[in-house]
Amino acid sequence: MRRPPLAARVRRSLLPLLLCCCCLAAWSPPPAARALPLCTDGRAPLPLNRTLAFCSAYGGGSGNSSSCCDAAADAALRKRFDAMKVPDAACAGVVKSVLCANGRFFVSYNCDRTQSPKCAGRCSCNSAANCDPSKLGTDNGAQPCQYQVVVSEYSAKVSSSTVSMATSANPSEVRRIFTMGLPYTAHHGGQILFGPTDGYLYLMMGDGGSKGDPFNFSQNKKSLLGKIMRLDIDGTQSQSQTLNQSLWGNYSIPKDNPFADDSDLQPEIWALGFSNPWRCSFDSKRPSYFYCGDVGQDAYEEVDLITKGGNYGWRAYEGPYIYHPQQSPGGNTSLDSINAIFPVMGYDHSSVNKEIGSASITGGYVYRGSTDPCLYGRYLYTDLYSSMMWTGTETPEGSGNYTSAVIPLSCSKNSPIACESSTGSTDPLLGYIFSFGEDNSKDIFVLASKGVYRVVRPSLCGYTCAAEKPDTNNGTTTTPGSSSSAPATRLGKSVAVALALAVVLLRCPHGLFFGIVSFALSVQAALVTPLVL
Template identity: 60%
Template sequence: MINSPFESFLQHKTGKDLGFLTSTVRDVWKSRRSFCEAFCGSSEYGKACFSAEPVSLNNEHTPFFPKGLCLEKIGEGSYLNMAPHPDGSNRAFFANMQGKIWLAKIPVEGSSEILDIDESKTFLDISDDILFDTGHGLLGMAFHPNFIQNGRFFLSYNCDQMKNPRCSGRCACNSDVNCDPSKLGAGGIFPCQYHNVVAEFTVNGSSSKPSLAESANPLEVRRIFAIGVPQSGGHACQILFGPDDGYLYLMLSDGYNRDDPYNFAQNKKSLLGKILRIDVDNVPSTKEINEMSLWGNYSIPRDNPFVSDNELEKEIWAIGFKDTWRCSFDFERPSYFLCGDVGQDQYEEIDMVKKGKNYGWRVYEGPFLFQALESPGGNTSASSIHPTFPVMGYNHSEIENNTGSASIIGGYFYRSMTDPCIYGRYLYTDLYAGYIFVGTESREGSGNFSSGRISSRCAHDSPMPCSFVKGSSTPLLGYVYSLAEDNKKDIYYLTSTGVYRVARPSRCSYFCTKEKVVGLGNNRPHSSSPFCGGFDLFLLLLFLILHYIMI
């Protein structure tokens, strides 16, 4: 009688009946299984490290999803943006919605040190220029590709024209898009009272090398872009530099909380509900800017998809978004540009953004046809567009049963080896629930993703103690505002309860066969351990063969 997977494996390889195995050998095998179950985090992982069959991490048909994600808490502050220092060091910039930015040192993972932020010493403070309330504030931060030479960086924020005389720009509701500002029901504010702004800044000139500067000049160098939005809702406003082309990508929402009643996202003459791509290095003269009806100090890249199409605005890279919240380029595959787009009533989506594509809103909400309650701006028929549907996402019912709301947070492809079992997967989350979603491409390059929700734990040696969801071991993240990435490609969760970083699985008693750590450490074996790795199968095989030869 064969009692273990290893005996099955050995019988298959040797072609011999293994009924001769003694009870002593079987006891050794059972002890090994018990050890693995105890020290690899759970019986589930004990079985995985015990099994003679390999566990596939990238099966095309049934993708393997990791058991969970280990987090360590390294900071108490509540930040909306984090950007790694362009010099490649262990420093990063952190910004809150109020308009303050800090430069901080990031500790080494597992060092027991915390984030070194002195909140009394800001890198930049532009809070006097910013409209700060729910959904408004300093929303985006991007550093020029040549920052270490020129010290240039860019911020996107909201401002109130009634309170800030520098807050000015054209209104997105105008005759070009068949919108009359006087007919807008603005809900307590004047039409286009609020503006989305992108402005250029530079570090203080006191430093001989911009990369060494510890503060920046609060006066704008240039107003790159400004647009007055029709109401107070939906202000995506993230900015990113393309890793290959060096152009600035600007994400704009449809400008409304609900329904996009003027159908701006599908209106070819509106910039709202679009992703824009502009050149901030080659700025034309004021005369040329006026002649081209540009919205600021920038030029249009010649390879933008609609430069030769008089029906569409030439800044547009892609159309049909509701409220993109957090986009990123894959470090290893820059053509993979993924964005989270916040839904309204049914669906939260992750889109793979491609040049010139239409992502459906408000004809579709995710994969579902959408019907607006009010449509003073007209409708777009489903048959007139060729939508690109989401590659990942979830229904509101998956979140709302617990929280009563849902709002997706786009993330990153994980490119760190801190948790090698997550490597190459796409991490994203939700503002309200604190759930951790993992997406896996079923075949590299296919664009076909499977996604699932996984658990999380707080590292037992976390530098700062975590709070926990009542009655569970899940860390209480509160609201998750953004995900972020440092120069080592480690991933961070910026939340209302602090700053969390993805840590080594073993620090949370998760088992990852690919984790390489010398020794047992913290009383938990890692993949290099002779007990829970793959090498012990070889040793046991050798032991059993010798035993067979000797009897």
């Protein structure tokens, strides 16, 4: 079942400035940005005759003669930094990069080229991908590549010295990073993440739609559809790339992308063989663990553990099952021609909704919070159409062996907005569950059509967790346990309303990101103030 297309997708991660050093202390300081066309207040950068004393990597000096930060602002930032007295060198480097970063943030959304003159990317169905747009036909009244996926950079509307206090965004686009026309009206994917260790932008792209990926875009190594891409948005394009327009926007290619080992791959590709990656995340404790939920077609919804150059099988396979397409104008991929990587978790459609048979996975996070210690180390995921929720656990860690279980789901009686329940059932009717989120405290949020909910202490819903400590911090904070020490019989999860709006992704140079503002691009996003948890 295809997920209904969304007009815009706003990515979010919540890491308020003064709390980030606790979880990021092991990181090495991210490299400095190499480009920032506009300042956060929309003015042009200031010309500088000398290198800034504190934010030296972000303006002034040889080869970098302008900055959004003058000498007075630079001195004010140093004063704030010195007052923090950060003891760890790596953490101090991260905090400094946040202070000097000028409030960059990034959004991914769809545009309609018939409505916007800036919606003018190349069509993903082209001769290089062995595809002719004239053979696609219309889809729900739309022409091929009428709708396009866009990734853009914006800036917070504040001075460079008060980025952490931003509550609004400058509506002017700083730069367009990526634009590509999509063949059909569904399976556009579009999530963006920044790698926690490499700082590159990961862009998840669906197969473009139409039942069964008839043109086999997902297995076509010359197409970016049905792929996860990895882009360097701080690097500059080479002269040859600029002249031949080989890229899809303003970015460069990391030298260690898989194309270095497989010349048949488009250089942007990090992994292939996806139907519609819907919500991916890095494990905050083990950042090499990169999970993605991938939407199925007729039978199976899956969770994949993403690796460099991995092929996840679609459309030769749907999850663990061989897939038999109804039509194949783009040809087929033989099973023995690929080394397919099978899901680590998932579920059959029949186990979700026996009445209407609909299913569409919503990938989540490995729970690393302290609110419910019995969930610690378990990967949470759910279904768009279902009130069911699953946890997956790798046992033992590092083995690649996963087990999944459906967990109880109910709402706290203390929830600011009561959950509606059907007669005879305690399951909350949250509506469609679109996404998960994680804040700086590693608390998990659930974005549903009826609101945004937060995982709370299990005892608030009548669940028993032996590791739960006496309530502190207004009843929401406990000491984290571990997945191995959590009682095997306790898999309860509870949710409570915490927010009602989405927050976009802010990013410091080359990888650090924190959520403090959002910008209204469509009904999917609205302006919010900074989160205090």
